[in-house]
Amino acid sequence: MKPYSYKRLFDLQGKTAIVTGGLGILGRHFCRGLAEFGANVAVVDLDSEGAKAFAQELETSYRVKCLGVSCDVSSQQSVNEMVEEVVNAFGEIHILHNNAASKSKDLDAFFAPFEEYSMEQWREIMSVNIDGMFLVAQAVGKQMVLQGKGGSIIQTASIYGIVAPDNRIYEGSFYLDRQINTPAVYSASKSSVLGLTKYLSTYWAPQGIRVNTLIPGGVESGQNEEFKQKYSNRVPLARMAQPEELVGALVYLASDSSSYVTGQQIVVDGGLSVW
Numbered sequence: 001m002k003p004y005s006y007k008r009l010f011d012l013q014g015k016t017a018i019v020t021g022g023l024g025i026l027g028r029h030f031c032r033g034l035a036e037f038g039a040n041v042a043v044v045d046l047d048s049e050g051a052k053a054f055a056q057e058l059e060t061s062y063r064v065k066c067l068g069v070s071c072d073v074s075s076q077q078s079v080n081e082m083v084e085e086v087v088n089a090f091g092e093i094h095i096l097h098n099n100a101a102s103k104s105k106d107l108d109a110f111f112a113p114f115e116e117y118s119m120e121q122w123r124e125i126m127s128v129n130i131d132g133m134f135l136v137a138q139a140v141g142k143q144m145v146l147q148g149k150g151g152s153i154i155q156t157a158s159i160y161g162i163v164a165p166d167n168r169i170y171e172g173s174f175y176l177d178r179q180i181n182t183p184a185v186y187s188a189s190k191s192s193v194l195g196l197t198k199y200l201s202t203y204w205a206p207q208g209i210r211v212n213t214l215i216p217g218g219v220e221s222g223q224n225e226e227f228k229q230k231y232s233n234r235v236p237l238a239r240m241a242q243p244e245e246l247v248g249a250l251v252y253l254a255s256d257s258s259s260y261v262t263g264q265q266i267v268v269d270g271g272l273s274v275w
Helices: 028-038 048-062 076-090 118-127 133-148 184-204 225-230 243-254
Strands: 016-022 040-045 066-070 096-099 152-156 208-217 265-268
Touching: 016 028, 016 076, 016 133, 016 243, 028 040, 028 048, 028 096, 028 243, 040 048, 040 076, 040 208, 048 066, 066 118, 096 133, 096 243, 118 133, 118 184, 133 152, 133 208, 152 184, 152 243, 184 208, 208 243, 243 265
Parallel strands: 016 040, 016 096, 040 066, 096 152, 152 208, 208 265
Antiparallel strands: none
16 A cells, blocks of 8 residues: 655645735745745736746746736725636636735834824725735635635734734834834734634635634844844744745645644744743
8 A cells, every 4th residue: 555645735736826915025935935835826916017027937946837916905806807817827726825915105104103093094004904805815715616626725914913012122123214113003904814714714614715824923024133132032932033934834724734724823923922
């Protein structure tokens, strides 16, 4: 009798994956990881030319079929057009990484104190971070139901969707050429992702569509040394994450290796949420 192949469980050959926010700090790594394990990847981002160029890079590096697609996830029409374009190119969709998020075009408004936060700014962030999650999950999930073959949906939340930020680490800490904080709208939107994921995991379970949440901790991406040290002091592993350290969890959730996992939160935070 031939031994069971556990390695085969991680194989994504022949599957099509959509990654929204595909040009982001984490998005590029997620796209590369899925492509390396054999998936055809649709790189979805607001930047049309950038998405197409990166898709070409993936094809050259990993010998899979890739597509760059422009999409505003806060627009239902744009989302529906994106899904139609992916289906026309690849025939089916098997994996969705619902990953797009916004930090706003106006960083002064985004990082404003809670007492002065504008409803306009709140709604702008929510339109991407949770409305966009809803719209993309709805459109792709509908396609998966029509296909009748199940699928895997992974939605990116944040450590600040399950714990509150420690505002002490932001004193004297700089990122994006300014002193920053984590605004309430970010925490609220990311917490909402968890509820949406749990709902969809039971709603689509009869169709074999699994829905899980990937929760990254703080990722090193250009913060100043004071911020990195203060953040690291809060983490049992005593450091921030590197972007590539999130990819293994994504591949696990996207592949058949997690075929009995749905409605769950995979937290990759170096242990921060334990304390």
